Amino acid sequence: MRLAVVGNPSHRRVALFTDAVRRAGLPDPEVYPWRDVLLSGRVPGPGSLVRIESPGEDAEVDRLLRELGSGRPAVPAQHGQILGTAAAFAGLRIALDRVAAGGGELLNQPADILTMTSKPECHALLERNGIPVPPALAPITGYAQLRASGWRRVFVKPAYGSSASGVLALTASGRRVSAITSVELSGGSLFNNLRVRRYDDEPSIAAIVDLLAPDGLHVERWFPKAVLDGRALDLRVVVIVGRPEHIVVRTSTSPMTNLHLGNARGDVAAVRAAAGETAWRAAIQTCVRVAGLFPRTLQVGVDLMFGARWRDHAVAEVNAFGDLLNGLDTHGAQVAAICAR
Numbered sequence: 001m002r003l004a005v006v007g008n009p010s011h012r013r014v015a016l017f018t019d020a021v022r023r024a025g026l027p028d029p030e031v032y033p034w035r036d037v038l039l040s041g042r043v044p045g046p047g048s049l050v051r052i053e054s055p056g057e058d059a060e061v062d063r064l065l066r067e068l069g070s071g072r073p074a075v076p077a078q079h080g081q082i083l084g085t086a087a088a089f090a091g092l093r094i095a096l097d098r099v100a101a102g103g104g105e106l107l108n109q110p111a112d113i114l115t116m117t118s119k120p121e122c123h124a125l126l127e128r129n130g131i132p133v134p135p136a137l138a139p140i141t142g143y144a145q146l147r148a149s150g151w152r153r154v155f156v157k158p159a160y161g162s163s164a165s166g167v168l169a170l171t172a173s174g175r176r177v178s179a180i181t182s183v184e185l186s187g188g189s190l191f192n193n194l195r196v197r198r199y200d201d202e203p204s205i206a207a208i209v210d211l212l213a214p215d216g217l218h219v220e221r222w223f224p225k226a227v228l229d230g231r232a233l234d235l236r237v238v239v240i241v242g243r244p245e246h247i248v249v250r251t252s253t254s255p256m257t258n259l260h261l262g263n264a265r266g267d268v269a270a271v272r273a274a275a276g277e278t279a280w281r282a283a284i285q286t287c288v289r290v291a292g293l294f295p296r297t298l299q300v301g302v303d304l305m306f307g308a309r310w311r312d313h314a315v316a317e318v319n320a321f322g323d324l325l326n327g328l329d330t331h332g333a334q335v336a337a338i339c340a341r
Helices: 012-023 034-039 059-070 085-101 110-117 119-128 143-148 202-215 268-275 277-292 330-339
Strands: 002-007 030-033 048-052 153-158 168-173 176-186 189-199 217-221 231-240 243-252 264-266 299-306 313-319
Touching: 002 012, 002 034, 012 330, 030 034, 034 059, 034 085, 048 085, 059 085, 085 110, 085 202, 110 119, 119 217, 119 313, 143 202, 153 202, 168 202, 176 202, 189 202, 202 217, 231 264, 231 277, 231 330, 243 268, 243 277, 243 330, 264 268, 268 277, 277 299, 277 313
Parallel strands: 002 030, 002 048
Antiparallel strands: 153 168, 153 217, 168 176, 176 189, 231 243, 231 299, 243 264, 299 313
16 A cells, blocks of 8 residues: 655644655655645545645645635735635635545545544533543634623634634633734734734723634633643643653743744653643643544544643643654654555
8 A cells, every 4th residue: 555645845843744754764755735625626546645744834825724614715915814714714624624535545634633623512512521621611703702701711722723823822811801812903903913912902902802702712711730840831742542642841921822923942851740640641641632532533633731830730722734854763663654554
């Protein structure tokens, strides 16, 4: 059986997987560009062992996904613009159906990718299966409904976003409202900016939430994270075939811990010591349980938070494409798992 990758050929994800395949002494995987899947329907066929990579970070692929999902011509997004995430998700569903119909054996299942990409659906799945998650609001349609909920500290997340794009850590106390976010509000449009900022004027915060709302919102009660050496932290745990193979600690002075926002890696051993062995093992076992909900998908990236006193933990998100950890050979571990099949 030959390996194939559905992905953006110029992206480092495809390059890293190809390098790992070469190191294992296997032939290079055949690459099926997302553009071809979307434009011509070209997908891997029977006899292929297929890895589906993220379609992100390609402006034309984003436009084509939005166009396919909405059934209407789509304009190109400006650099960093947050635009049409619900349409892109609908387009992804159609595109993944095409890949599945090709007849190849899939290393990550379309249904799993879609569930992990949809924050409301994934949260509900975790909650039904006893995985600790922050409480979530019922679906809301905008800022007024959010304020009417009475919840004072929340994370507002686009239903289909990734990489902290569009996420707001919002605090309300009477008439005073503040939000910490990487969202830049400019000319009536929203942009994902690598600089985390704070908004203290309620009209701007309301405008951001109301601009995000038509594509769907997922609102969770703020889960106070553990702090070590003055920095809040969480973990990205990559589980491969049921084994927690790689762990990265992400630390920040803001509520956003994503490393691409200029945050720093922490020390795994130090976090393990601070949590204590009982709490650490329980948290890692939760990550294994999460991956067990997706048994036909090779790898799952789990974002796990320890509580402020280290005694409890909760899952923030589950990532279908959460294995891109610079400096750690997650791709090599996955190729080894493929070879051991």
